Amino acid sequence: MKISKMQIAIYLMIAAGFILSMAFYDKLPESMASHWNGKGQVDGYMSKSVCAFLMPGIMAVIAATFMLIVRIDPLKANVEKFRSYYEGFILFQTAFLLVLHIWMLLWNTGVKVSANFIMPLTVGGLYFFLGMILGKIKRNWFIGVKTPWTLSNDTVWKKTHEFSGPLFKVAGLIAMAGALFAQVAIWFVLVPILAVSVIITIYSYVIYKKIEAGGIDGDAAEMKIDAGSGDSTWDNLKEGYLQQVEKSLMKVSSPRKKEVLEDIACHLDQKFGELADDDRTWENYQQIITEMGPAGDYAELLSPASVEASTKKFPLGMIIKVVVIAGLIWLMLPFINKAIRKAGFDTRQVDNINLPFVNDPEVIGTWTSVDFVREMEQFKAGEKQWGGGELYLKELIFLPEGKTFKPWWNWTRGVVTHSGDKTAAKYHIQEFDGDTYMFFEWKSGDYTIRHMKPAYYVLKKEIAVIDVEVIETTKDFLPGDSIEITEILGTTGKIETGRTYTIKGKYKLVSQDKAKLHLYATNGETTCKQGPVVNKGQGEFTRTFTYQKEGWPHLSFYPAEGGSSFGNLYFNNKGGYLPDIQQIMGVASKIGTVRAKTAAGAVDVAIDDVRLQPYAEGGLWQVIVAIGNKGEAASGKFGVHFYHNDPDKKKPMTHGAGPIESDKVWNECSMPFGLKEGVNEIVVVIDPKDAVKETDETNNEAILTVVVKDRKIVDKKMTSRSTSKTVNPPMKYIDERGYRVRRFVRIVSGKDEITFQGQKTSLEELAGLLEQVPDRDITVLEVGFAEMPRKPKEIKNHMQWLSKNPVWRKAAELREEFGFEYLSFVGKHKLGVVSGGTRNYLVRAMKFGEEIEVNLPSAEETPLVYLRTIEFTKNKAFLQATVTSHPKTKWDIEIAFFDENMKRLDYVFKNYENSGIIFGVAANSKETIEVGISKMKNLEKAKFFELSIKQSEKRD
Secondary structure, three states: OOOOHHHHHHHHHHHHHHHHHHHHHHHOOOEEEEEEOOOOOEEEEEEHHHHHHHHHHHHHHHHHHHHHHHHHOOOHHHHHHOHHHHHHHHHHHHHHHHHHHHHHHHHHOOOOOOHHHHHHHHHHHHHHHHHHHHHHOOOOOOOOOOOOOOOOOHHHHHHHHHHHHHHHHHHHHHHHHHHHOHHHHHHHHHHHHHHHHHHHHHHHHHHHHHHHHOOOOOOHHHOOOOOOOOHHHHHHHHHHHHHHHHHHHOOEOOOOHHHHHHHHHHHHHHHHHOOOHHHOOHHHHHHHHHHHOOOOHHHHHHOOOOEOHHHOOOOHHHHHHHHHHHHHHHHHHHHHHHHHHHHOOOOOOOOOOOOOOOOOHHHOEEEEEEEEEOOHHHOEOOEOOOOOOOOOOOEEEEOHHHEEOOOOEEEEOOEEEEOOOOEEEEEEEEEEOOEEEEEEEEOOHHHHOOOOOOEEEEEEEOOEEOOEEEEEOOOOOOOOOEEEEEEEEEOOOOOOOOEEEEEEEEEEEEEEEEEEEEEEEOOOOOOOOOOOEEEEEEEEEEEEEEEOOOOOEEEEEEEOOOOOOOOEEEEEEOOOOOOOHHHHHHHOOOOOOOOOOOOOOOOOEEEEEEEEEEOOOOOOEEEEEEEEEOOOOOOOOEEEEEEEOEEEEEEEEEEEEOOOOOOOEEEEEOOOEOOOOEEEEEEEEEOOOOOOOOOOOOOOEEEEEEEEEOOEEEEEEEEEEOOOOOOOOOOOOEOOOOOEEOEEEEEEEOOOOEEEOOEEEOHHHHHHHHHOOOOHHHEEEEEEEOOOOOOOOOOOOHHHHHHHOHHHHHHHHHHHHHOOOEEEEEEEOOOOOOOOOOOEEEEEEEEOOOOEEEOOOOOOOOOEEEEEEEEEOOOOEEEEEEEEOOOOEEEEEEEEEEOOOOOEOOEEEOOEEEOOEEEEEOOOOEEEEEEEEOOOOOHHHOOEEEEEEEEEEEOO
């Protein structure tokens, strides 16, 4: 038997599989990964002796099986007609298995390419190849689309396979695209082929039923013959087959059409003549016709390239097929996404990052990247192996206690963990030519997504001795105490912002049994944990810090139990600027006293310290309060309130603290906030609800006063004060009756003029006028329009119109610049009318469902208000207020909403985007205001509402 070139290629691939197994055998682990789940993770192992040769064995068995079945197929004559495509399929399938075999060998030797990357590409390629050959496959029993209907009829077989080819190609392309989406790759592989299987099964059935009903010409072998048997039956069958051949030949432009038709008739007569009388049965007649093949094949065999142009059709069917399968997949996407979420598929490779901290003093400091290598052995000191341009990782800064300069990176001995990627990268420290280098595993996407072995960054430890000057404050160390700097190490020869330094020194502590040795800079750049507790006596210390912002760095002793510093050592670059003593004392942010012990078993939480530090971004700030427990017993949990200027506005929420053990300190950070020009008062109140029963209730409040001038902090100090557990301690805008004065100023825009507080002005003059308004932080800047133009259809609401209006844009800009409480749109308003005045009151922070009575001063001119909520759900609110007004005054009632952090919420009401609803109340009247809101945004976040009562007009 002659061996074809394709068969030789198949045998060579199988041999290559066995040869590769033997070549890799010594490098393979005893237990090999052999199966991967839908997430691309290994979930099955086999012994090396079996797994190494399993895939080549499968390749050999499958190839031999397909070689054998062609010989035993009852329709093997049909197989011979597409023999080259048949062997091409075996060749491609063998190549597919060989690629998987090579990938498995590489995986088990450490080169890990994700299964969810390789499988979509290889399986998708197999789908696509099947799509290429399906149209060439003749009816047989072992390869092709085998349904009851395709196996029963040549026409159904042919049409189904011609229809299926493009669908398999599309499925292959979609499957290969799954390599780009590793987390859901399995769905890209499975869903298209399942969809194609359903479609072609239905299609084959539909075609079969049409043939059965006579809608489509079937093969002669399936014609219904009325004659019972004998020559008449054969003549009818033969004539029907010849008619179909003649019909198919009509599409061909060839002079040999008549000759071919005569040859077919002659061949049929010859086959019939070879049958003995006893063998002339319907079954044998059918066999003769079947062996002749489909009638349409003769046109292609005669002249494949000569089919008349008139018979060519626009490939509408192909387009319809692609649209059908794409539509089916699109309809299935919601179910696929739901299944993916339910299954929780995630193919990213993750490590165990829950490692205990083990100290490694050698790693602390700054390491600068010098090279990037695939293997550690490739590195040569002084020679750069990396040729891909600038290194991505510039440096690594290791801080004490397992911290780094990046919050998502932490370290323990030998390992750096990444909290976001959930990786644990090993590091190795080695000496080369007197310098210290680190090899740091770079676990990027190559490791987490493509499951490749990580490469290494090579980093060099940078050490430079910095020469500094020091100054001791007049608030001298207590007798016998001292701090001495022996060495400062960094990456450059001087102290610069943004760099990390290690300070080494000596201390002597005589005045107290123990103290905290803190490192600060007088610019607010502090952290919650500044220094260790040192014991009485003398010793050495090492501190590592990152100098974030220009300031006066200093080392200080603080009482271990909380209180003021009792010794400061300021330092800076040699020749650099050092403050004088009065400057230092003027900005000192630490005050207090050394605390004494309370009676045994008692609890006493107190504010030890309030510090200000910049937030990470956005020009914002944070307050850090140190809360200590000087009692003998542990405290329970309690609340912490932060206020900024207005204690009726928690800034921005209530925090929790505790429990705190005896002699321990709890550091609580506020949410970020902005500082305003002038005096800023940050008030801290601990345990406002008296959750902790203490021996001393007078040390639970403190105020940090910060003075800002020209956007710079020029002064800050902390003071503490006694409190009787008032949740909202009175300040300058709140009086004891529970309301506060609110001020309003108004800009009104007319067609040709603008007024501010009734006085004619211009856009250019507004800035100067607004800058003169006092108490802007409690003043609302209102904007009205003498004429409200009709809203264009393309603008959905007035807020969009306002955003394009120059007066509104200017007001918004000035409101931000000068710090007005908020900007309010009041709609149509008369030019020259002054709004505002002093009779404007605010009652706020009332919880939903409460019914309250507001008793404002001066009963003669002030309304009496009852306010309650009737209904409040996620998407609508219904409020009701009863207002009794007196004869001389008209009032405006405004209602606004706030979230749990007391942040004012915007919402939509009657197409006006604003943050408040305003209602007028006539003089000498009693009115019930009912507010129904159903069109809004953000209102589902509302927890509190605010009622503003504003005098709009007073009668003479």
